[in-house]
Amino acid sequence: MSSTVMGKAKTLQRIGFSLLGLITTLTVIPIIGLVLYIVVKGAPAISWEFLSAMPTNGMREGGILPAIIGTLYLTLGTAVFAVPLGVLAGIYLAEYAKESLLTRLIRIAIINLAGIPSVVYGLFGLGLFVLFLKMGTSILAASLTLSIMTLPTIISTTEEALRSVPNSFRVVSTSLGASKWQTVRRITLPQALPGIVTGVILGVERAAGETAPILFTGATFFLPQLPHSPLDATMALPYHIFIISTQIPGMPVQIQYGTVVVLLVFVLGMNLIATLIRNRARKNRQW
Amino acid sequence: MSKANQKGGQVISSAIRITGYSSILFVLLILFFLLREGLPALASTPLKSLFSVRWYPIEGYFGILPLILGSLLVTIAATLIALPFGIGSAVFLSEVAPPWLCDILKPIIEILAGIPSVVLGFIGILVFAPFIRRFLDIPTGLTAFTGAVLLGLISIPTIVSVAEDALNTVPNSYRQAALALGATEWQTIWNVTLPAAKSGVLTAVMLGIGRSMGETMAVMMVTGNAPVLPLQLNSLFRPVRTMTATIASEMGEVAAGSQHYEVLFFIGIVLFLLSLVINISASLVSTRSRGRAERLLS
Amino acid sequence: MKEFIIRNLSVKYSDDNESLRNVSIEIEARAITVLFGPAGGGKSTFLRVLNRLNDLADLKEMKGEVLFQDQNILDPQTDVINLRRKIGMVFSRPVPLPLSIYDNVAYGLVMAGEHDREKLDEGVEKALKQAFLWDEVHDRLKDSAYSLSGGQQQRVCLARVLALEPQVILLDEPTSALDPIVTANIEEMLRELKKQYTIIIAPHNVQQAARVADYAAFFLMGELIEYGSGIDLFTVPKDQRTSDYVTGRFG
Numbered sequence: 001m002s003s004t005v006m007g008k009a010k011t012l013q014r015i016g017f018s019l020l021g022l023i024t025t026l027t028v029i030p031i032i033g034l035v036l037y038i039v040v041k042g043a044p045a046i047s048w049e050f051l052s053a054m055p056t057n058g059m060r061e062g063g064i065l066p067a068i069i070g071t072l073y074l075t076l077g078t079a080v081f082a083v084p085l086g087v088l089a090g091i092y093l094a095e096y097a098k099e100s101l102l103t104r105l106i107r108i109a110i111i112n113l114a115g116i117p118s119v120v121y122g123l124f125g126l127g128l129f130v131l132f133l134k135m136g137t138s139i140l141a142a143s144l145t146l147s148i149m150t151l152p153t154i155i156s157t158t159e160e161a162l163r164s165v166p167n168s169f170r171v172v173s174t175s176l177g178a179s180k181w182q183t184v185r186r187i188t189l190p191q192a193l194p195g196i197v198t199g200v201i202l203g204v205e206r207a208a209g210e211t212a213p214i215l216f217t218g219a220t221f222f223l224p225q226l227p228h229s230p231l232d233a234t235m236a237l238p239y240h241i242f243i244i245s246t247q248i249p250g251m252p253v254q255i256q257y258g259t260v261v262v263l264l265v266f267v268l269g270m271n272l273i274a275t276l277i278r279n280r281a282r283k284n285r286q287w
Numbered sequence: 288m289s290k291a292n293q294k295g296g297q298v299i300s301s302a303i304r305i306t307g308y309s310s311i312l313f314v315l316l317i318l319f320f321l322l323r324e325g326l327p328a329l330a331s332t333p334l335k336s337l338f339s340v341r342w343y344p345i346e347g348y349f350g351i352l353p354l355i356l357g358s359l360l361v362t363i364a365a366t367l368i369a370l371p372f373g374i375g376s377a378v379f380l381s382e383v384a385p386p387w388l389c390d391i392l393k394p395i396i397e398i399l400a401g402i403p404s405v406v407l408g409f410i411g412i413l414v415f416a417p418f419i420r421r422f423l424d425i426p427t428g429l430t431a432f433t434g435a436v437l438l439g440l441i442s443i444p445t446i447v448s449v450a451e452d453a454l455n456t457v458p459n460s461y462r463q464a465a466l467a468l469g470a471t472e473w474q475t476i477w478n479v480t481l482p483a484a485k486s487g488v489l490t491a492v493m494l495g496i497g498r499s500m501g502e503t504m505a506v507m508m509v510t511g512n513a514p515v516l517p518l519q520l521n522s523l524f525r526p527v528r529t530m531t532a533t534i535a536s537e538m539g540e541v542a543a544g545s546q547h548y549e550v551l552f553f554i555g556i557v558l559f560l561l562s563l564v565i566n567i568s569a570s571l572v573s574t575r576s577r578g579r580a581e582r583l584l585s
Numbered sequence: 586m587k588e589f590i591i592r593n594l595s596v597k598y599s600d601d602n603e604s605l606r607n608v609s610i611e612i613e614a615r616a617i618t619v620l621f622g623p624a625g626g627g628k629s630t631f632l633r634v635l636n637r638l639n640d641l642a643d644l645k646e647m648k649g650e651v652l653f654q655d656q657n658i659l660d661p662q663t664d665v666i667n668l669r670r671k672i673g674m675v676f677s678r679p680v681p682l683p684l685s686i687y688d689n690v691a692y693g694l695v696m697a698g699e700h701d702r703e704k705l706d707e708g709v710e711k712a713l714k715q716a717f718l719w720d721e722v723h724d725r726l727k728d729s730a731y732s733l734s735g736g737q738q739q740r741v742c743l744a745r746v747l748a749l750e751p752q753v754i755l756l757d758e759p760t761s762a763l764d765p766i767v768t769a770n771i772e773e774m775l776r777e778l779k780k781q782y783t784i785i786i787a788p789h790n791v792q793q794a795a796r797v798a799d800y801a802a803f804f805l806m807g808e809l810i811e812y813g814s815g816i817d818l819f820t821v822p823k824d825q826r827t828s829d830y831v832t833g834r835f836g
Contacts, residue, residue: 013473023375092307115566117501127320209403
C-alpha cells in the first residue's frame with residue numbers, strides 16, 4: 001500500500017473519530033446542561049417551609065409537602081408489592097427454571113411487560129384495581145399498577161445478579177448435601193444481594209418518577225390534608241409538576257423549578273445510591 | 288435437616304415456582320382488561336367511523352386515524368433524531384474512547400435514563416418550546432418536532448446501552464484480524480465491527496422506537512394536543528396529538544363505560560398490540576442482547 | 586467388601602458430550618480406587634453418577650444399576666440429599682464457598698440441620714485435624730476461606746467433606762491446581778484416610794494414579810477397558826490400549 005493511500009486513510013480516521021467524539025459530546029452536554037439549569041433555577045425555592053408546608057393560594061404559594069409524602073407512599077407501596085414478587089420470580093428463572101417452552105413463554109411475557117407503554121398500565125390499573133376490584137383512585141391502586149410495571153426490571157436484574165454467581169458454588173453446595181433452597185439462601189442469594197438491591201432501587205426509582213400510570217389510578221390534583229389510608233387518593237411529585245406547568249395559570253416559576261428539583265434529587269439520589277452499592281460490591285467480591 | 292426446616296424450604300420453593308409464572312399471568316390480565324373495557328367500542332362505534340379522520344369526542348366523532356398518524360410522525364422523527372446520536376455515541380464509547388472517558392460518559396447517559404419524562408416535558412414547555420417558536424418563527428412552539436426532540440432524548444440511553452452491548456460482544460479477534468490485514472481502526476469499525484453487531488444494533492433501534500411510541504407525559508406536554516391529520520409537508524412544525532397523549536389527557540374526564548371511555552381503551556389495545564409486535568420482533572432479531580433490553584425498556 | 590456394585594451403566598448428556606457406555610464394575614470398600622485414562626473418557630461423569638451430582642447437568646439418559654448399600658441409587662425414589670452426605674466430593678479446583686473457614690467446614694453439618702454450637706465446633710476441629718490443617722488455621726477460623734493459599738483451600742474442601750463423616754470420598758483431579766509438595770502431602774493424607782473411607786479418585790496424571798492406586802480402572806472414550814489391582818494394571822496390563830496409555834504411547 002502506498003504511503004499516500006495510508007495517509008489518506010489515517011486522515012479519514014482522524015476526521016471520523018473527531019466526528020464521533022463530537023456526536024457523543026452533543027449527546028452528553030444537554031444532559032449536564034439540563035440538570036444544572038434545573039438545579040440553578042430551582043435551588044433558591046428550596047427551604048424548610050417549601051418541603052414541610054401545605055400548598056396555599058391555589059398552590060401558588062406555600063410548600064409541596066403532600067406531593068412529597070404522596071410520592072414516598074407510592075414508592076413504598078410499589079416496593080412492598082414488586083420486590084418480593086420480582087425477586088422470587090428472578091430466583092425462579094435463574095435457579096429453578098429449566099429450558100422449556102414454558103420458560104420461553106415467561107421470558108417473552110417479561111419482555112412484553114417491559115415494553116408496554118406506561119399509559120396502558122394506567123388503563124389496566126383503572127380497569128382492574130380502581131373499577132373491577134373497587135379500590136377507587138387510591139394509593140393502593142396506584143401502587144399496585146406501578147409495581148406490575150416495575151416487575152420486569154426487578155425480575156431481570158435479580159436473574160442477572162444470580163447468574164453472575166459462579167456455578168461452581170451451586171455444585172459444591174449441592175455436593176455437600178444442601179437442598180436447592182438451602183443453596184439459594186445460604187450461597188447464591190447472599191452473593192447476588194448487592195446486584196439485586198441495585199436493580200430493586202433502579203426499578204422503584206423509575207416508578208417514583210412515573211406520571212402516566214397514576215393519572216387515573218391514584219393521583220389527585222389537590223388535597224387539603226395528607227392521605228389517611230391506602231384507600232385515599234394522593235398528590236404526587238411527578239403529577240404535581242404536570243399540573244403546575246400546564247394547568248395553573250400564573251404559577252410562580254420558582255415554585256415550578258423548586259418542585260422539579262425535589263423530584264430530581266429524589267430520583268437521581270436513589271440512582272446514585274444504587275450505583276454506589278453496585279461499585280462497592282464489585283470491589284469487595286472475593287471470587 | 289429438621290422436619291420443620293425442610294417443610295419451610297418446600298413452601299418457599301413452591302412459592303418461587305408460582306411467582307415464576309406470574310409474568311405470564313400479568314400479560315394475560317392486562318390484555319383481558321383492555322379487551323373487556325375496550326372491545327365494546329367496536330359495538331358502539333362502527334369500524335368505519337373509528338378509523339376515520341376526525342377526533343372530536345364532544346360531538347361524537349371518534350376517528351383515531353389522526354392519533355395513530357400523530358404517534359407515527361412523532362416516533363419516526365424522534366428515531367431519526369436519536370439514531371445518529373445514539374449509535375454514534377455507542378460506537379464512540381465501545382470502540383474509540385479510552386476506559387477513563389467511558390467511566391465519565393456512561394454514568395451521565397445513565398442519568399438521562401433516570402430523569403422522569405414529566406421533567407423533560409416541563410423543560411420542553413418552559414424552555415425548549417419558546418426557543419423553537421422564536422428560532423423557527425412559527426405561531427406556537429408546541430409542535431410535533433418539539434415532541435420528537437424530547438422523545439429522541441428519551442430514547443437515546445436505550446439505544447446507546449443496547450447498541451454498545453452489541454458492539455462489546457463482537458469478539459476482539461475480528462478486530463485484530465482486520466487490523467492485521469492493514470485496515471485502519473476506522474475502516475475496521477465500519478467494515479467489520481458494526482456489521483458483526485448488526486442484529487444487536489437493530490434491536491437497539493427497535494427498542495428505541497418502542498420507547499418513543501409508548502412515551503406519554505413529555506409528548507402530551509409539548510406537542511400542542513391538536514388531533515389533526517399530519518399529512519402536510521409542514522405538519523412536523525405544527526401541533527399534533529399522539530395516542531398516548533389522548534388517553535392521558537382525556538381519560539380523567541370521561542364516565543366509566545361511556546362510548547368515549549370505550550374508545551380510549553380501544554386505543555390502549557392498539558398501543559398494547561403495537562408494543563407487542565415491536566418487542567417480540569426486537570427480541571427475535573437478537574436474543575443475545577435480551578437481558579439488557581428487558582432492563583432498559585421498563 | 587464391596588462399596589459399589591455397578592452394572593451396565595450408560596450415561597448420555599443432552600449434547601451427546603461425554604458419556605459412559607455399558608460400564609460394569611465393583612468397587613472395594615476402604616481402599617483407593619483410581620480411575621484413569623485420557624481426558625473426556627468418562628471419569629468425571631462416573632464420579633458424578635455415584636453421588637447423583639449429575640442431576641445438576643443436562644442429562645439425556647442414565648440407565649443401568651448402581652448399588653450402594655443394597656440400594657440402586659439411580660432409582661428416582663432415592664433421597665439424593667442424604668446420599669450426598671454419605672458420599673462426599675472434592676473437585677479439581679479448590680472452590681471454597683464465599684464464607685469463613687469455619688463456615689466452610691461446618692457447611693454440610695449445618696445444612697443437615699445441626700445447630701448445636703458445641704457439636705459444630707467439635708466437628709470442625711476434628712475435620713480440620715484429619716486434613717492436617719488445624720495447626721495452620723485454628724487461630725483464624727473466622728477469616729474468609731479465600732485468604733488461604735491454594736493448597737490450604739483444597740484441604741479446607743477436603744475437611745468440608747470429612748466433617749460430614751461420609752462413607753465414600755470422591756476426588757476429581759484434586760491436585761491439578763497444586764504444586765508437587767502439596768500434592769505429595771495430599772496423597773499421603775489419602776493413604777491415611779483409606780483406613781476409614783472408601784476413596785475413589787480420578788488423578789490428574791498416570792504417575793499419581795500409579796502412586797496411590799490399590800485398585801485401578803482404565804477408562805477410554807466412555808468405556809471401562811480394564812479393571813484390576815493397581816499393581817497389575819500399571820505393571821502387567823492385559824489390554825494393549827491400557828499398556829499403550831500407561832507407557833505413554835498415547836495420551
